Amino acid sequence: MNCQEFIDLVSELACDRPLDASIEQDARRHTTVCDSCAQLLAAQRMLTARILEFAEATGNLHTSPQVKQRLRAEVTKRKIAQNASLGTSIRAAMGSVGRAIWPRWVVAAAISACLMVTTVWWWTSTTPVQEQLAGAQPPAAKEIPKTSPTVEPVAPATPHPQVVARQSPQHQPQRRTPKRNRPTVSEVEGEEFASAFVPLTLSMDEKAIENGTIVRLEVPRTKLIAMGLPLHVDGDQETVNAEVMLGDNGVAYAIRVVR
Amino acid sequence: MRKQLAHTLTRSFASLDDEELLRRMLIGEEEAFDVLYDRRERLVYQFALRMSGSTALAEDVTQDVFMALIRSGHLFDPARGTLTKYLLGMTRNRVLTLIERERSFVPLMAEEGDEEVSLAEKITLQADPLIELARAERVEAVRQAILALPWHYREVVVLCNLEEMSYEEAAGVIGCPVGTVRSRLNRARTLLVEKLKTSRGADKGTTSIA
Numbered sequence: 001m002n003c004q005e006f007i008d009l010v011s012e013l014a015c016d017r018p019l020d021a022s023i024e025q026d027a028r029r030h031t032t033v034c035d036s037c038a039q040l041l042a043a044q045r046m047l048t049a050r051i052l053e054f055a056e057a058t059g060n061l062h063t064s065p066q067v068k069q070r071l072r073a074e075v076t077k078r079k080i081a082q083n084a085s086l087g088t089s090i091r092a093a094m095g096s097v098g099r100a101i102w103p104r105w106v107v108a109a110a111i112s113a114c115l116m117v118t119t120v121w122w123w124t125s126t127t128p129v130q131e132q133l134a135g136a137q138p139p140a141a142k143e144i145p146k147t148s149p150t151v152e153p154v155a156p157a158t159p160h161p162q163v164v165a166r167q168s169p170q171h172q173p174q175r176r177t178p179k180r181n182r183p184t185v186s187e188v189e190g191e192e193f194a195s196a197f198v199p200l201t202l203s204m205d206e207k208a209i210e211n212g213t214i215v216r217l218e219v220p221r222t223k224l225i226a227m228g229l230p231l232h233v234d235g236d237q238e239t240v241n242a243e244v245m246l247g248d249n250g251v252a253y254a255i256r257v258v259r
Numbered sequence: 260m261r262k263q264l265a266h267t268l269t270r271s272f273a274s275l276d277d278e279e280l281l282r283r284m285l286i287g288e289e290e291a292f293d294v295l296y297d298r299r300e301r302l303v304y305q306f307a308l309r310m311s312g313s314t315a316l317a318e319d320v321t322q323d324v325f326m327a328l329i330r331s332g333h334l335f336d337p338a339r340g341t342l343t344k345y346l347l348g349m350t351r352n353r354v355l356t357l358i359e360r361e362r363s364f365v366p367l368m369a370e371e372g373d374e375e376v377s378l379a380e381k382i383t384l385q386a387d388p389l390i391e392l393a394r395a396e397r398v399e400a401v402r403q404a405i406l407a408l409p410w411h412y413r414e415v416v417v418l419c420n421l422e423e424m425s426y427e428e429a430a431g432v433i434g435c436p437v438g439t440v441r442s443r444l445n446r447a448r449t450l451l452v453e454k455l456k457t458s459r460g461a462d463k464g465t466t467s468i469a
Contacts, residue, residue, distance in 0.1 A: 011445045015420065043452050048420070050455065053394070054401040055421045061314070063304050067322045068296055072289055074329050079287025 001026040006037045014044030197245060197254035198229055208247030215244050216258065224257070231257070277342035278335075285332045296325060302343065302422070303350050309417045310354045312406040316361075320353045340431055347432045351414065358410075404454040412447035419444050 001023075009027055012019055019027075031038040218239045225231050231240070245254040272280065272294040280298075283291035303324050308317035324346060328335075335345050405416055418429040419440065426444075430437045 008445065011441075011448050014448075043456075044448060047448060047452050047455065050397060050401045051416070051420045051451075054398045054405075057394070057398045058305060058308065058402075059301075061305065061308060063300060063318045063321050067318060067325075068293075068300070070322065071296065071325050071329065072292060074326060075284060075287065075289050075292045078329065079289075082287055 001030045003030075003034060003037055006030050006034070007040065010037075010040055010044050013041060014048050193259045194243065195257040195259075197256045199254050200227070200244075200252050208249045208251065209245060209253055211248050212253070213246045215246055217242050217244060224255075227255075229255070229257070278337050281328070281332050281335060281342060284329065292329070299343065299346055300325070303346050306347055306350050306417060306422065307354050309402075309405065309421055310351070310413060311358060312402065316354070316357055320350055320357065323353050324349045344428070344431050347418075348434075351432065355410065400455060400458050401451075404451050404458065407454055408447055408450060412443055412450060415440055415443045416447045416451065420448075 006027055009019065009023065011017075013024070013027055031041055219242045220238060221231055221240050224240065224242065241258040243256050243258055244252045247253050272283075272290050275283070275291070275294070277295065277298070280291045280295040284295055300321060304317050304321040307320040308314060311317055311320070327349060328346070335342065339345075405413055408416065414433060415429060418424045418432060419426065424432075426437045426440045430440045433440065
């Protein structure tokens with residue numbers, strides 16, 4: 001080992017840092033033959049001792065307790081702020097979710113829809129078309145002159161609420177059928193079946209139909225469909241039998257299909 | 260009872276590593292902060308003190324570093340190094356910034372009682388005044404010699420010799436290759452020997468540092 005190599009290693013030697021054993025032996029051997037390098041190592045060792053003394057002397061110095069108090073207060077403050085912001089976030093999230101799910105117009109629309117559905121259901125369940133029309137018939141409906149001798153008038157399934165009191169016991173309401181979108185077929189006499197009456201006008205004039213007449217006609221199926229009657233389009237008959245309820249004033253108030 | 264509970268809590272936190280303590284501190288657990296601060300405050304403060312030579316500045320820096328840790332501790336990435344390295348890196352940057360800033364100010368007049376208590380006075384013990392005085396002088400001489408070193412030499416001396424870090428750890432804090440740390444330390448120690456010889460010679464008229 002020459003002097004330059006020794007100078008490069010003198011710090012590690014002076015600080016007792018781990019070195020390769022062979023290198024360390026070479027360095028120590030060099031100090032025995034080179035006085036200047038030996039003095040350099042001695043000076044470096046002294047420096048190490050001084051530095052350690054300095055480190056020991058200053059090793060117990062700390063910050064003042066106020067620093068820790070201030071920092072701890074900051075931790076506490078942030079904890080409170082975090083909790084507050086967490087609460088705010090939860091409230092905001094809940095509020096936004098609530099707004100997102102239940103905006104006012106949706107609530108209003110939903111309530112309106114529910115009311116409409118309920119009203120329609122109640123109306124259709126309590127006053128079906130056939131019952132309205134049947135109920136609107138006068139109690140002496142059977143006495144109405146028949147234009148067709150083969151057809152008997154059909155007793156109303158459920159009378160109109162307004163005319164229930166006037167009906168005789170034989171006109172007590174029958175059990176309504178569940179489906180309202182198709183004409184209810186009821187057995188008349190023998191093998192004939194008649195659907196429920198379907199109104200042709202928006203309002204019913206009870207006086208006009210008090211002595212009304214039922215007229216049986218053969219009507220093209222397409223015409224009835226065009227009038228809005230719920231018939232099957234793919235029927236095999238071109239014409240169907242229908243009964244039209246005519247008022248005293250000659251207005252056709254309702255129609256039903258007879259089969 | 261309450262003190263016992265706090266003591267038990269602190270003991271349980273003492274077994275946690277720095278990263279876990281930091282995580283708990285960030286969610287507001289004061290006990291985690293206590294343990295972490297007690298564990299790392301000395302390192303930060305003394306590094307700042309040895310680099311700056313000013314207790315006031317070192318205290319400010321320590322407070323700044325831990326305040327930054329409290330406020331932005333989530334930026335610490337364990338994959339990039341230990342918390343010790345992270346803290347020392349922040350301390351180094353802050354000390355450097357403050358020293359650069361103070362360098363641009365020239366004090367108009369030192370007020371009475373305003374000067375800091377010297378380090379030598381702080382460490383002087385009263386057991387044997389003469390021995391302690393001699394020791395305090397030596398320590399003060401080393402302190403002055405270290406503070407007189409250029410910044411990049413000073414930090415390797417503080418890290419490798421005073422904090423007894425390995426070359427690899429010091430390189431991680433400074434952000435330079437290990438070989439650079441090694442060569443800087445060699446050069447710094449050579450400069451220190453010369454400075455101490457000079458100061459000794461000025462005091463006693465000799466050239467020996469012993």
